[in-house]
Amino acid sequence: MAAYVVHLAILAGIYIILTVSINLIIGYAGQVSLGHAAFYGIGAYASALVSLHWHVPFPAAALTAMLVAGLCGLALGLPTLRLKEDYLAIVTLGFGVIVDLVFLNLEFTGGPDGLPGIPPPSFWGIDFRPPWLYLILVSVIVILVLIATYRLVDSYHGRALRAIRDHEITAQVMGINTPAYKVVVFTLAAALAGLAGSLYAHYITFINPETFGLHTSILILTMVVLGGMGSIAGSVLGAVILTILPEMLRQAHAYQELIYGGLLMLLLIWRPEGLLGRGKLSLKFLKREG
Amino acid sequence: MFFQQLINGLTTGSVYALIALGYTMIYGILGLINFAQGEIYMCGAFVAVLLLATGKVNFFLAFALGMAAAALLGVILERVAFRPLRGFHPLVPLISAIGASIFLQSLALLLFGPNDRPFPIQFTFSTINIAGLPVSTLQIAILAAALGFMGLLVVFVRYTTYGKAIMACALDRDTARLMGINVDRMVSLTFLVGSALSGAAGIMMAIYYNATYPRMGLLPGLKAFSAAILGGVGNIPGAILGGLLLGVAESLGAAYISSGFKDAIAFAILILVLLLRPQGILRGRGD
Numbered sequence: 001m002a003a004y005v006v007h008l009a010i011l012a013g014i015y016i017i018l019t020v021s022i023n024l025i026i027g028y029a030g031q032v033s034l035g036h037a038a039f040y041g042i043g044a045y046a047s048a049l050v051s052l053h054w055h056v057p058f059p060a061a062a063l064t065a066m067l068v069a070g071l072c073g074l075a076l077g078l079p080t081l082r083l084k085e086d087y088l089a090i091v092t093l094g095f096g097v098i099v100d101l102v103f104l105n106l107e108f109t110g111g112p113d114g115l116p117g118i119p120p121p122s123f124w125g126i127d128f129r130p131p132w133l134y135l136i137l138v139s140v141i142v143i144l145v146l147i148a149t150y151r152l153v154d155s156y157h158g159r160a161l162r163a164i165r166d167h168e169i170t171a172q173v174m175g176i177n178t179p180a181y182k183v184v185v186f187t188l189a190a191a192l193a194g195l196a197g198s199l200y201a202h203y204i205t206f207i208n209p210e211t212f213g214l215h216t217s218i219l220i221l222t223m224v225v226l227g228g229m230g231s232i233a234g235s236v237l238g239a240v241i242l243t244i245l246p247e248m249l250r251q252a253h254a255y256q257e258l259i260y261g262g263l264l265m266l267l268l269i270w271r272p273e274g275l276l277g278r279g280k281l282s283l284k285f286l287k288r289e290g
Numbered sequence: 291m292f293f294q295q296l297i298n299g300l301t302t303g304s305v306y307a308l309i310a311l312g313y314t315m316i317y318g319i320l321g322l323i324n325f326a327q328g329e330i331y332m333c334g335a336f337v338a339v340l341l342l343a344t345g346k347v348n349f350f351l352a353f354a355l356g357m358a359a360a361a362l363l364g365v366i367l368e369r370v371a372f373r374p375l376r377g378f379h380p381l382v383p384l385i386s387a388i389g390a391s392i393f394l395q396s397l398a399l400l401l402f403g404p405n406d407r408p409f410p411i412q413f414t415f416s417t418i419n420i421a422g423l424p425v426s427t428l429q430i431a432i433l434a435a436a437l438g439f440m441g442l443l444v445v446f447v448r449y450t451t452y453g454k455a456i457m458a459c460a461l462d463r464d465t466a467r468l469m470g471i472n473v474d475r476m477v478s479l480t481f482l483v484g485s486a487l488s489g490a491a492g493i494m495m496a497i498y499y500n501a502t503y504p505r506m507g508l509l510p511g512l513k514a515f516s517a518a519i520l521g522g523v524g525n526i527p528g529a530i531l532g533g534l535l536l537g538v539a540e541s542l543g544a545a546y547i548s549s550g551f552k553d554a555i556a557f558a559i560l561i562l563v564l565l566l567r568p569q570g571i572l573r574g575r576g577d
Binding site for chain 1: 323370371374375379381382383384385386388389390391392393394395396397399400508509512515516519548550551553554556557558560561564565
């Protein structure tokens with residue numbers, strides 16, 4: 001039982017990183033990404049491949065994962081972030097499908113069989129194989145990520161991002177370089193998703209394309225909307241609830257996606273600010289004229 | 291070989307075009323991407339297949355009822371998931387549409403199970419020669435039906451009062467309202483027409499691939515959206531052209547480049563179009 005709780009806590013930690021990172025894009029910059037699981041996957045594969053082939057230590061593998069996922073985010077973000085929100089949603093969704101197909105069809109990603117035998121992290125003389133040690137590692141990284149995002153959104157840059165979300169043209173007029181901000185935040189979020197991917201790969205020690213498909217992107221999105229777009233505490237709560245809830249409702253497994261879809265619709269109609277969204281930041285108050 | 295792939299591409303492309311018309315019309319009037327368009331397509335196919343499986347209705351009635359069910363679903367969806375959110379930040383209805391799409395897909399999964407259903411009646415199709423090249427009559431029938439529906443839509447939009455009213459709303463909702471057009475009713479009508487076309491597309495694909503399953507709408511829906519952007523969102527001839535081009539590109543790409551990446555071709559084209567010519571081939575209303 002205790003081992004199971006630790007397992008869930010590790011997964012929740014990984015989802016918190018994913019949710020907090022996509023919340024930067026959705027809740028702060030006001031852009032939709034439906035391909036976040038692709039960056040998660042890119043990070044997982046990058047980290048697994050460098051560990052398997054070159055036996056690099058975990059910190060270097062995790063950094064590689066962040067770098068590769070971040071570069072992919074930059075490459076996707078540069079041309080597409082000029083687009084309106086809804087176009088961006090489709091492009092990122094299409095990107096997710098393409099990345100999924102790449103994992104499935106390439107030789108060195110192992111195709112549908114994936115990559116087994118990824119080494120668990122072991123560095124600074126500590127072997128992180130026992131789950132509770134891994135939990136400590138994940139917790140430390142989650143806390144660092146949370147501190148960094150809190151500092152970011154409370155800074156000048158965070159306010160600039162919210163200005164872009166609320167009204168892009170006004171933000172531009174105020175002298176904010178909106179395309180640069182959007183690209184940077186998208187790249188940053190992709191890199192964080194890559195980090196989450198690395199943590200996942202070295203914990204489960206086996207990855208295949210199935211984990212990084214569209215349903216994972218949707219799950220992350222649901223976590224953000226449930227917790228409240230534009231609220232970091234909300235993202236954490238959303239991630240924890242939707243990691244634990246499916247486990248408690250094991251018998252209702254078949255209804256899982258039905259619940260997520262319904263939850264998204266109902267939340268937006270009745271409580272668009274989510275569980276913890278603050279009035280000031282909630283999208284309810286972004287109602288546009290006309 | 292090349293000719294055969296071209297015909298295959300035109301057949302699937304004409305179906306993408308039918309779905310793309312729904313996207314384009316709805317985007318034109320509401321500025322909203324109806325993510326659940328693929329599920330409306332799936333609903334049309336399921337209703338027709340289930341009705342035919344009872345053996346009590348003939349093909350044409352089942353086809354019409356399938357379209358009607360899809361249209362009804364579209365109208366209900368607009369009422370439930372989009373209308374309460376009109377005027378919000380564009381993120382909000384977009385995410386609601388994604389929710390609707392997942393909800394409908396998993397509902398179908400629960401109701402009908404994950405397995406493919408074959409089309410209940412078998413048509414006997416032959417291969418005929420056109421200018422010395424073999425073409426299946428099934429493909430000709432699908433192409434002809436799709437083009438017929440597109441023609442009807444163009445006539446409806448250009449020459450009927452309701453069609454013109456929809457266009458007026460798409461151009462400027464507030465002015466249309468001042469001219470005495472009931473905008474809400476026109477939005478409902480747009481969903482009705484667009485969804486009926488998607489339903490028809492679903493039934494045709496159910497016959498073509500001889501398979502109906504809950505997730506059948508996912509990829510055609512996304513590809514049709516790419517087609518709508520390719521042609522210029524909000525532009526009706528553009529959606530038709532975009533659909534056909536995309537179908538052909540996909541079919542040729544699968545044959546000559548790599549069949550494993552068949553589904554990636556549409557999205558690669560989408561990203562390229564948005565990069566090089568975001569207004570689409572024919573100028574659309576989106577920017």
